[in-house]
Amino acid sequence: xxxxxxxxxxTEEFAAFSSQITNVIDIVAxxxxxxxxxxxxxxxxxxxxxxxxxGFAVVADEIRKLAEQTKTSTISVSDLIKQTNSQISSVSQSxxxxxxxxxxxxxxxxxxxNYFSEILNSMKRLKxxxxxxxxxxxxxxxxxxxIDKASSEVASAADILNSDTEEFTKDIH
Numbered sequence: 001x002x003x004x005x006x007x008x009x010x011t012e013e014f015a016a017f018s019s020q021i022t023n024v025i026d027i028v029a030x031x032x033x034x035x036x037x038x039x040x041x042x043x044x045x046x047x048x049x050x051x052x053x054x055g056f057a058v059v060a061d062e063i064r065k066l067a068e069q070t071k072t073s074t075i076s077v078s079d080l081i082k083q084t085n086s087q088i089s090s091v092s093q094s095x096x097x098x099x100x101x102x103x104x105x106x107x108x109x110x111x112x113x114n115y116f117s118e119i120l121n122s123m124k125r126l127k128x129x130x131x132x133x134x135x136x137x138x139x140x141x142x143x144x145x146x147i148d149k150a151s152s153e154v155a156s157a158a159d160i161l162n163s164d165t166e167e168f169t170k171d172i173h
Contacts, residue, residue, distance in 0.1 A: 008099065011092045018085050025078050032070035039064035 039060045046057035 005099075008092065008095045011088055011095060015085065015088045015092070018081055018088060022078070022081050025074050025081065029071060029074040029078075032067045032074060036064055036067035036071070039067055 042060035042063065043057055046053035046060055049056065
């Protein structure tokens with residue numbers, strides 16, 4: 001998540017630098033425009049001077065050409081900056097999207113971890129219940145064995161008593 005925040009921060013800084021470059025380009029474009037106007041005025045003054053202003057007219061024409069080249073270059077650079085800003089915006093949106101996806105993934109992982117923790121706790125409780133049930137059944141079996149043993153002893157005693165009673169009745173008759 002930190003990397004996403006770093007990328008987001010860097011793209012914001014890049015957009016700020018791009019904005020500063022655009023401001024410089026605007027200033028250069030204004031200087032080129034003013035230089036072009038000065039070259040035009042110089043050409044007019046050179047024409048007024050006639051024969052004496054021909055050399056000055058050549059210099060003014062070269063200045064005008066440089067101003068036009070500067071203007072063309074600033075337009076090209078401005079277009080490149082607009083494309084760069086568009087790409088920065090796309091990257092920023094992608095980073096924001098990725099950040100959202102990562103956040104949802106983290107929340108899902110946390111929820112899954114909670115579910116597994118609940119399952120583990122339920123399994124522990126079930127195991128404890130099974131151990132208690134096993135202990136109770138073992139106790140019940142022990143009681144049944146004791147009852148069986150006691151029943152056998154009672155049956156044996158009843159047989160002896162029955163046998164003694166039959167002998168006694170035979171002796172009396």
